[in-house]
Amino acid sequence: MTSWAGRTAAEIAAAVREKKVTPREVVAEHLARIELLDKRVGAFRVVRTEAALAEADEVAARADLAELPLAGVPVAIKDNVAVRGESNRVGSAATPDTPADADHATVARLRAAGAVVVGLTNVPELCVFGTTEGVHGTSRNPWDTTRTAGGSSGGSAAAVAAGMVPIALGNDGMGSLRIPAANCGLVTIKPGFGVVPAGISDGDWFGMSENGPLATTVEDARLMYSVLADTDVVRGEGTAKRKVAVSLRSPLAGVAVSKPYTAAVKAAAGLLAGAGHEVRRADPPYPLSLSVTAITTWTAGTSVDAQGLDPRKLARRTRVHAAIGRRFVDKVRAGKSREQLRRRLEPFFAEHDVLLTPALARRSPKAGPWHERGWLRNVLANSNYSPMTPPWNLTGWPAMSVPFGTLPSGAPCAVQLVARPGSEAALLEMADQLEKLHPWQRTAPLG
Template identity: 80%
Template sequence: MTTWVGRTAVEIAAAVREKRVTPREVVAEHLARVERLDARVGAFRVVRTEAALAEADEVAARGDLDRLPLAGVPVAVKDNLAVRGESLRVGSAATADTPALEDHVTVARLRAAGAVVVGLTHVPELCVFGTTEGVHGTTRNPWDPRRTAGGSSGGSAAAVAAGMVPVALGNDGMGSLRIPAANCGLVTIKPGHGVVPGGIGEGDWFGMSENGPLATTVRDARVMLAVLAGAGEADEEAAPGSLRVALSLRSPIAGVPLSTPYTSAARDAAGVLMRAGHQVRRADPPYPASLGVTSLMHWTAGTAVDAASLDPRLLARRTRVHARIGRRFLGRVRTGRAREELRDRLKPFFTGYDVLLTPALARRSPSAAPWHERGWLRNIAANTAYSPMTPPWNLTGWPAMSVPFGTLPSGAPSAVQLVALPGREADLLALAARLEELRPWRRTAPLE
């Protein structure tokens, strides 16, 4: 008997289009895995068992089945994007438990491409932090269940890493795709601003938040990104030629050290790319000393906007404090001046390099613990200590990827980050595909 759990989205869609398997069979097999494993992982807030099977049958009956890039592919959706008929809780007790009337545009595009939504995944309250836990549940890293999957797209990342779905939808406001992808051994791309529709929360965190895919292969990420961007079929992978790659092992946030496993992964990846014909040099972007303050201002101000219409008595203390601090910065953040100054400072660096290569994280993720019950400062310290590499590229609005590379001493995956100027997503994907070809990774965690 052919099993479809563990297959890529591309493989599943091809089999469904060729009628070697039905969408119902594929979805049912993945739902069975969710039922078997999710009590240990905590990826899903809602599992849409009956609705997903009915939608799978609808996909099978479509007249354009043979042209659907995600035909019959089970997907998970982060619980800050509307799914028709399901409540949108954003990890909070303060949000309404009422069904959404319409799909978010990205969900609608996935469904139009033949995907079947099997469930909504856990997030930290209002998607603020880089750990995923709260009143609706705690999400663990399938590779190391003692530790958080990361956040805020932690549930989506854990669902893919556990093989419960081949791909998932998340978003990234300060690293919320790249952080959990790095923890869970997945490929993700935060596209440049405007490539994929936003519509996240109450204002996309001033345009810093981007929707994007979580996948186990570069090809799946490429196909899903094309669907989300409304581009139809993904472009065929093209060799980018010899790219100029800058290797940086410096934290953008002053005073945050990078641990050896992550710097070693970046060095090793640089060596692989150099042997593959790319020009690699050690070089650090000119991060301003004020970057930590700028990041905190925007991070807290985004939460202030998202929390403004909610009952503060129903929010966790760390969220209330985050929003209260952010209200002080709203005027300064709304001018956009700090972000424009950062772009002006960093853009000349990329005249000498096509791609920046860095560690994806500074250290392994924090423990899977009730961080939502702990103080604001403790959360800020834990988040900053392990994930300082991602915020600059939300502030600039430039594309960035996390790509699995190497392993940590625990056996969990390590990862590197790739960054480029706007419009160069194809270069990032091509470089990631080269790393995948030369240093393939284990695609899902060994849970069974």
């Protein structure tokens, strides 16, 4: 008997289109895996068992089944994106438990492509932090369940890394796709501004937040991204030779990058050079003010999202974050600091096609009740392990996290690829090369 849990989205969709397996059989097998594993992982807030099976039957009955790119593929949705008939709690006790009237545009596109929504995944409250825990559960890294999966798309990343779904939808406001993907050994792409429908929260953190895929292979990431962006991203042959800048420097002053992550970048750079790319060491001209721009924008976004919510039902770290950000909302909304950052970095990307950096500075913090800990402790923990991602939300430029190597614990390590606007296809092509040259184990050995 063929097992479908743990197979790629591309494999599942092809088998469903060819009627080698039914959508119900695929979905049922993944639901059984969720039932078996999620008590250990904490990926899901809601599992849509009966609704997902009914959806699977609807997909099977579609007249266009043979043309669906995601035919019968189970997908998990981050709990800050609207799913028709389900409440959208955003990791909080302060949000209303009211079912959504309609799907978000990205969910509608996934369903139109034949995907089946099996559940909504855990996030930290209001998706603020790079660890995922709160009143609805704690998401752990399936490769090392003593560690957080990361955040804020931690539940989505954990679900994919554990083989509970082949792909999941997340989003990224300051690294919220790339951080958990790097922790959990997944491929993700944060699209550039305006490529994939956003509309994630009140103002999308001033246009910084982007929806994107979490997957175990570049092929699946490309497939899901194509559906989300409503465009056909053709798989390249990897023949284009690009100018690659390699930087080991943290964008945030005073944060050091640990040896496993610098070693991963050096090894990846060597492979790309061997593949014919022009690779050289070069640091982007990050301004000293970047830390201030990041913290003011981060807190101001939370302040906007917290408006109208009962502060007594918010965790202390969220209340403090929102209160600090309140004074910066008008300044951040004006966008001058972000425009200055773009102008400063544009000449660097005129000279280089792709920037290769560590995805993180060090392994993720231990899983635990971070939502019960102080604001400063949370901010320091986040900044010290994930300083590499914020600049590319501030600029609105595309960036990827790609698995590369392992940490001493055996958990995955990762690198980050960044490029100028409109370069999503080029990033996916380079990630595809890295996967061919240095394959990774796709899912954690949880049984």
